[in-house]
Amino acid sequence: xxxxxxxxxxxxxxxxxxxxxxxxxxxxxxxxxxxxxxxxxxxxxxxxxxxxxxxxxxxxxxxxxxxxxxxxxxxxxxxxxxxxxxxxxxxxxxxxxxxxxxxxxxxxxxxxxxxxxxxxxxxxxxxxxxxxxxxxxxxxxxxxxxxxxxxxxxxxxxxxxxxxxxxxxxxxxxxxxxxxxxxxxxxxxxxxxxxxxxxxxxxxxxxxxxxxxxxxxxxxxxxxxxxxxxxxxxxxxxxxxxxxxxxxxxxxxxxxxxxxxxxxxxxxxxxxxxxxxxxxxxxxxxxxxxxxxxxxxxxxxxxxxxxxxxxxxxxxxxxxxxxxxxxxxxxxxxxxxxxxxxxxxxxxxxxxxxxxxxxxxxxxxxxxxxxxxxxxxxxxxxxxxxxxxxxxxxxxxxxxxxxxxxxxxxxxx
Amino acid sequence: xxxxxxxxxxxxxxxxxxxxxxxxxxxxxxxxxxxxxxxxxxxxxxxxxxxxxxxxxxxxxxxxxxxxxxxxxxxxxxxxxxxxxxxxxxxxxxxxxxxxxxxxxxxxxxxxxxxxxxxxxxxxxxxxxxxxxxxxxxxxxxxxxxxxxxxxxxx
Numbered sequence: 367x368x369x370x371x372x373x374x375x376x377x378x379x380x381x382x383x384x385x386x387x388x389x390x391x392x393x394x395x396x397x398x399x400x401x402x403x404x405x406x407x408x409x410x411x412x413x414x415x416x417x418x419x420x421x422x423x424x425x426x427x428x429x430x431x432x433x434x435x436x437x438x439x440x441x442x443x444x445x446x447x448x449x450x451x452x453x454x455x456x457x458x459x460x461x462x463x464x465x466x467x468x469x470x471x472x473x474x475x476x477x478x479x480x481x482x483x484x485x486x487x488x489x490x491x492x493x494x495x496x497x498x499x500x501x502x503x504x505x506x507x508x509x510x511x512x513x514x515x516x517x518x519x520x521x522x523x524x525x526x527x528x529x530x531x532x533x534x535x536x537x538x539x540x541x542x543x544x545x546x547x548x549x550x551x552x553x554x555x556x557x558x559x560x561x562x563x564x565x566x567x568x569x570x571x572x573x574x575x576x577x578x579x580x581x582x583x584x585x586x587x588x589x590x591x592x593x594x595x596x597x598x599x600x601x602x603x604x605x606x607x608x609x610x611x612x613x614x615x616x617x618x619x620x621x622x623x624x625x626x627x628x629x630x631x632x633x634x635x636x637x638x639x640x641x642x643x644x645x646x647x648x649x650x651x652x653x654x655x656x657x658x659x660x661x662x663x664x665x666x667x668x669x670x671x672x673x674x675x676x677x678x679x680x681x682x683x684x685x686x687x688x689x690x691x692x693x694x695x696x697x698x699x700x701x702x703x704x705x706x707x708x709x710x711x712x713x714x715x716x717x718x719x720x721x722x723x724x725x726x727x728x729x730x731x732x733x734x735x736x737x738x739x740x741x742x743x744x745x746x747x748x749x750x751x752x753x754x755x756x757x758x759x760x761x762x763x764x765x766x767x768x769x770x771x772x773x774x775x776x777x778x779x
Numbered sequence: 780x781x782x783x784x785x786x787x788x789x790x791x792x793x794x795x796x797x798x799x800x801x802x803x804x805x806x807x808x809x810x811x812x813x814x815x816x817x818x819x820x821x822x823x824x825x826x827x828x829x830x831x832x833x834x835x836x837x838x839x840x841x842x843x844x845x846x847x848x849x850x851x852x853x854x855x856x857x858x859x860x861x862x863x864x865x866x867x868x869x870x871x872x873x874x875x876x877x878x879x880x881x882x883x884x885x886x887x888x889x890x891x892x893x894x895x896x897x898x899x900x901x902x903x904x905x906x907x908x909x910x911x912x913x914x915x916x917x918x919x920x921x922x923x924x925x926x927x928x929x930x931x932x933x934x
Contacts, residue, residue, distance in 0.1 A: 429869035515882060561867075
């Protein structure tokens with residue numbers, strides 16, 4: 367976009383130069399050297415990033431808000447608010463009446479439908495704190511070839527804050543659920559882009575077994591403070607190991623269903639992959655697509671930022687995180703020779719299931735040159751990351767190919 | 780001047796006034812041109828440099844002129860796209876998408892079925908033509924994960 371804007375300004379400037387030249391009857395010397403894209407200093411400062419978010423977040427769209435975190439900004443063990451990616455399907459709720467905010471538990475398979483105030487939820491049920499990874503299902507989409515449909519996330523649509531709330535299980539025990547309950551769905555107070563107040567921008571869910579897990583929370587705090595507006599204030603679902611699209615924000619209702627939930631963006635092709643693998647670019651009918659569930663094993667190098675040059679030594683401290691939707695992280699390895707040899711790293715396990723593990727090591731380079739450092743994680747279910755982009759699918763989900771950074775070693779003897 | 784007739788003086792006087800007026804016009808023209816060259820025109824340009832696509836698109840080459848308001852490529856029927864496609868969501872959702880005409884058609888149908896998009900009528904065909912021409916499928920070469928803007932020293 368930068369180049370295109372600069373060319374446009376250049377176009378305008380060239381025509382002004384031509385006019386000027388014509389007027390005074392001589393060629394403007396050094397006219398081509400006038401810097402393209404020059405803005406008077408006092409004009410700059412129009413920062414479009416929402417309040418509270420880091421200025422280096424990448425804006426994929428502003429209506430609705432979708433922001434990605436550059437990977438080197440994910441170095442914190444606990445992702446702070448300003449560096450957590452933003453994924454919205456609609457507009458933020460306009461007015462939040464915190465005193466009268468309620469959570470309704472309803473649906474055909476709830477035994478005793480009930481409405482709770484926030485105050486009641488906090489008072490009656492034991493609160494817990496878990497660090498849980500939130501990751502967009504489309505994280506990694508931009509590497510699919512041919513291009514897949516959807517937000518072209520790099521690998522930064524992920525974060526791992528700490529969440530405080532109550533277990534959804536405790537609330538469902540309070541209301542009771544019928545024997546035929548198979549799924550839960552959520553509804554939130556975000557507003558559909560079209561302005562239609564009767565339509566939910568998104569209303570997804572998970573099977574009952576997932577809803578009843580230890581770490582499935584109804585959360586009201588992120589990192590010890592009220593959940594920010596962009597991330598679901600005042601109440602949200604947090605479900606570990608699955609697409610963050612099931613962790614509903616601005617939560618107003620939980621539905622207990624006797625069918626697979628069928629709310630907005632629940633059904634294929636949304637959040638779905640071909641049930642059987644297909645060739646890159648192949649068309650697949652909606653009936654042959656299956657809803658995605660556990661997210662695959664992944665890892666990232668958060669230090670150093672790609673593009674570093676070592677000048678004083680040939681040793682490099684390097685670190686990052688690893689996570690999975692299935693089990694826990696078993697090992698993390700690095701390669702500097704494109705996958706021929708792998709070095710195992712020191713691993714600090716997850717603080718709880720569905721958090722992320724941390725890894726670190728020191729690399730020694732034998733000689734100067736350009737290197738790519740690849741990271742690969744393995745989980746306790748035996749899943750390993752591929753080095754290249756795996757199964758192509760029209761929506762670009764499940765790209766868990768290894769992250770890599772580039773390093774130059776230029777130490778003079 | 781003393782040996783001129785009143786008529787001639789009149790003519791010279793009018794001509795002088797006319798020249799003065801023209802000088803003002805010329806001077807204004809010069810000032811405006813200098814202002815444009817120095818980047819004053821940019822005052823009316825939105826500072827959208829923070830919007831950064833994360834994929835390179837084959838068909839989005841440097842030779843395209845971009846609509847200032849939305850960032851869309853200026854081509855036949857872009858106005859139809861602006862009017863019909865940016866009232867609910869920003870143009871970014873078009874700009875970051877690279878799919879073929881069948882998929883653009885499917886996306887439009889999905890929006891009509893589930894997201895409140897209206898019937899596009901006779902505008903549908905030219906809209907899909909614009910979209911698949913300017914935001915068609917892209918085949919990328921093996922890319923690094925993150926583009927290296929500048930190399931820096933770690934130690």
